[in-house]
Amino acid sequence: xxxxxxxxxxxxxxxxxxxxxxxxxxxxxxxxxxxxxxxxxxxxxxxxxxxxxxxxxxxxxxxxxxxxxxxxxxxxxxxx
Amino acid sequence: xxxxxxxxxxxxxxxxxxxxxxxxxxxxxxxxxxxxxxxxxxxxxxxxxxxxxxxxxxxxxxxxxxxxxxxxxxxxxxxxxxxxxxxxxxxxxxxxxxxxxxxxxxxxxxxxxxxxxxxxxxxxxxxxxxxxxxxxxxxxxxxxxxxxxxxxxxxxxxxxxxxxxxxxxxxxxxxxxxxxxxxxxxxxxxxxxxxxxxxxxxxxxxxxxxxxxxxxxxxxxxxxxxxxxxxxxxxxxxxxxxxxxxxxxxxxxxxxxxxxxxxxxxxxxxxxxxxxxxxxxxxxxxxxxxxxxxxxxxxxxxxxxxxxxxxxxxxxxxxxxxxxxxxxxxxxxxxxxxxxxxxxxxxxxxxxxxxxxxxxxxxxxxxxxxxxxxxxxxxxxxxxxxxxxxxxxxxxxxxxxxxxxxxxxxxxxxxxxxxxxxxxxxxxxxxxxxxxxxxxxxxxxxxxxxxxxxxxxxxxxxxxxxxxxxxxxxxxxxxxxx
Numbered sequence: 001x002x003x004x005x006x007x008x009x010x011x012x013x014x015x016x017x018x019x020x021x022x023x024x025x026x027x028x029x030x031x032x033x034x035x036x037x038x039x040x041x042x043x044x045x046x047x048x049x050x051x052x053x054x055x056x057x058x059x060x061x062x063x064x065x066x067x068x069x070x071x072x073x074x075x076x077x078x079x080x
Numbered sequence: 081x082x083x084x085x086x087x088x089x090x091x092x093x094x095x096x097x098x099x100x101x102x103x104x105x106x107x108x109x110x111x112x113x114x115x116x117x118x119x120x121x122x123x124x125x126x127x128x129x130x131x132x133x134x135x136x137x138x139x140x141x142x143x144x145x146x147x148x149x150x151x152x153x154x155x156x157x158x159x160x161x162x163x164x165x166x167x168x169x170x171x172x173x174x175x176x177x178x179x180x181x182x183x184x185x186x187x188x189x190x191x192x193x194x195x196x197x198x199x200x201x202x203x204x205x206x207x208x209x210x211x212x213x214x215x216x217x218x219x220x221x222x223x224x225x226x227x228x229x230x231x232x233x234x235x236x237x238x239x240x241x242x243x244x245x246x247x248x249x250x251x252x253x254x255x256x257x258x259x260x261x262x263x264x265x266x267x268x269x270x271x272x273x274x275x276x277x278x279x280x281x282x283x284x285x286x287x288x289x290x291x292x293x294x295x296x297x298x299x300x301x302x303x304x305x306x307x308x309x310x311x312x313x314x315x316x317x318x319x320x321x322x323x324x325x326x327x328x329x330x331x332x333x334x335x336x337x338x339x340x341x342x343x344x345x346x347x348x349x350x351x352x353x354x355x356x357x358x359x360x361x362x363x364x365x366x367x368x369x370x371x372x373x374x375x376x377x378x379x380x381x382x383x384x385x386x387x388x389x390x391x392x393x394x395x396x397x398x399x400x401x402x403x404x405x406x407x408x409x410x411x412x413x414x415x416x417x418x419x420x421x422x423x424x425x426x427x428x429x430x431x432x433x434x435x436x437x438x439x440x441x442x443x444x445x446x447x448x449x450x451x452x453x454x455x456x457x458x459x460x461x462x463x464x465x466x467x468x469x470x471x472x473x474x475x476x477x478x479x480x481x482x483x484x485x486x487x488x489x490x491x492x493x494x495x496x497x498x499x500x501x502x503x504x505x506x507x508x509x510x511x512x513x514x515x516x517x518x519x520x521x522x523x524x525x526x527x528x529x530x531x532x533x534x535x536x537x538x539x540x541x542x543x544x545x546x547x548x549x550x551x552x553x554x555x556x557x558x559x560x561x562x
Contacts, residue, residue, distance in 0.1 A: 028449045035357075036377065037391055038428060040384050043561075060373075061222050 007074060010049055014042045024066030081121040083284055083331040096338055104262045108232050113338055115241040124202050129390055135238045137164045138213040142227040145220050162214050169210045177408030195424045201311040208247045209238050216252045218374050225252050233259055242335040246328055247560045248344040258341045263507050266340055272524045273337030278542055279520055280330025285550040286509040288324035288503055291316045302474045317468050318461045324558045354452035356422040359460055364472040371398050391427055396420040398496035399558055406562045415466040422459055505549055
């Protein structure tokens with residue numbers, strides 16, 4: 001499974017919706033229930049599942065799914 | 081010089097004409113000097129110094145942050161720049177409050193006054209442009225905004241006259257590029273800008289200022305009124321503050337539109353919100369999104385391991401600060417904390433609420449939506465009691481007379497006697513507002529809505545109505561105080 005597919009799976013789990021199909025340009029407005037409160041759960045789920053920790057600065061600059069994905073890739077890369 | 085003053089009606093066409101006849105590369109000079117003149121008309125010379133200090137410090141630190149590549153260094157510079165801005169704000173707005181409370185505390189300990197109490201200083205505009213400056217520095221630190229190199233454009237971004245006194249608090253990426261665009265006369269912007277300005281003026285002087293008569297009669301002498309009058313005055317205040325601030329915002333946006341500049345709209349039908357959280361996405365939007373991006377989110381992310389409780393604490397801190405931002409008084413602090421508490425409770429109650437709605441099969445029904453709107457409006461109105469009350473003692477007295485409700489004699493008749501004519505005009509104006517709001521919104525979007533004759537008849541009616549029945553006093557604005 002690619003990182004992007006895994007990310008998609010986490011989204012489906014967190015927002016309790018199996019029909020979510022992520023695209024890099026998607027924002028919080030495109031996903032039902034993605035508000036500032038569920039966002040925390042999303043970030044926590046991603047950090048746990050990928051075993052990574054985002055920096056505070058990174059967390060404040062995500063504008064869409066693509067930004068989030070790039071940060072995950074970068075973190076996974078630096079762990080190798 | 082306020083938007084609803086004769087001076088402004090002279091100032092605005094004058095600066096527009098000068099702007100119009102000036103070549104593009106000097107137009108920022110016209111707007112910047114006009115803005116400084118506008119701010120100087122408050123007749124508080126030290127405010128110009130404060131404005132200059134904020135502008136210069138923010139400009140310099142913006143460039144310094146961007147010039148460094150090391151993260152630690154960037155962060156340090158950001159905190160120095162933001163700290164300077166905060167120090168200016170605290171010095172201007174909170175020194176009196178801090179020294180006053182400290183004095184009370186020290187008196188209790190030592191039995192006598194040991195520190196001098198700082199005087200209250202007029203600080204109109206400062207809390208708005210300081211917040212804007214902090215957002216600018218944050219965006220540069222987060223590397224989502226390039227620093228502005230041209231000091232003139234930067235100064236204009238901070239001081240642009242339609243928004244200097246009461247916002248909207250503009251982000252650099254939305255306002256700066258617009259200030260640099262070459263100007264071309266645009267009939268539709270002119271038409272809708274003037275309409276928006278007039279509509280805002282209507283809300284301000286025909287509705288807000290007249291509701292103010294009722295509200296200040298009651299809130300100015302709480303002791304003399306009982307239950308029902310207090311309820312009416314509180315609802316009246318809920319409408320007044322909306323009409324006052326959204327009216328101001330319309331005038332600010334309308335003015336900016338004459339120069340082909342779109343400012344952020346602060347309001348999106350806030351009293352139709354179905355939760356307090358939604359209310360804050362619809363009320364004073366440029367401020368609430370500032371709180372969300374630069375205060376709530378950083379706090380929430382830092383405390384993310386505490387899950388819902390982290391969000392709860394972040395909410396309470398954010399709304400405590402929001403209260404303080406509105407004014408250095410305990411009434412504002414309690415108002416802010418109440419909103420924080422509403423939302424914190426909502427976060428914790430949400431899972432249970434979901435189950436209840438599911439069980440009662442209420443999800444998606446109109447009745448539920450209406451119920452939520454009514455509850456939200458009442459929660460918000462209840463909090464306004466603290467916001468408006470002249471002291472904590474007054475607020476407590478009001479609560480005592482509302483819970484349990486002591487209807488007493490309905491002394492609203494006395495209110496009516498206060499100004500029978502004013503009350504009549506107020507009711508007609510409210511009716512005009514309700515009847516016209518939809519058409520005005522359509523007219524603002526499209527210059528071809530309604531037939532030519534009808535359209536201009538409406539413009540004429542609005543203008544005459546305001547000119548004949550409006551009070552062009554020098555009534556100030558509620559948010560000017562913040």
